[in-house]
Amino acid sequence: DTGVSQNPRHKITKRGQNVTFRCDPISEHNRLYWYRQTLGQGPEFLTYFQNEAQLEKSRLLSDRFSAERPKGSFSTLEIQRTEQGDSAMYLCASSFSTGALGYTFGSGTRLTVV
């Protein structure tokens, strides 16, 4: 098990374009989370899944954002019609829903909208 994997590590896109990020969680983990981190701030919760069900979405997740986790495995986060304000680090984490082990974060995808 190599931990939580996120791809791509970096993405530069022009304003108005669509982008999609992928997260591969630790295979045994049934929960998967997306967070956004802007410069100089702590991560902010976006959404999370238990298996394939999306259990909660933050108000930060506008209608331009969509996340999926088909079959409860990997997850994708898509941003449509990107804006400069979307520039941030997008972090994925996974965990079991119970137990003492906690969360494991991936290395993140840094998005720059120009």
Add this chain to the structure above:
Amino acid sequence: AQSVTQLGSHVSVSEGALVLLRCNYSSSVPPYLFWYVQYPNQGLQLLLKYTTGATLVKGINGFEAEFKKSETSFHLTKPSAHMSDAAEYFCAVRTTTDSWGKLQFGAGTQVVVTP
């Protein structure tokens, strides 16, 4: 509602000196508390966590933190700073009684270690 306040956005310490990073929280549920470290352009690495039981928690890389309910604090310490401790540190609290639901993070403290 849950919130986390990290006192000091930047801390400078000399190599070999005590590292003390302050975190205060508010929580309407029994808190689970976490400290994470982030190196440039990397994700978050868990240093330590408090869930229940012993209030003094030891983590990786020589860090420890003490949960003080009466002070709603979870300060992070390390007796002797090393150059490799230069990074950003985040305190976080869970937001629900659900064991591993979403976390609320503080704004972070950047640690600089000087020779």
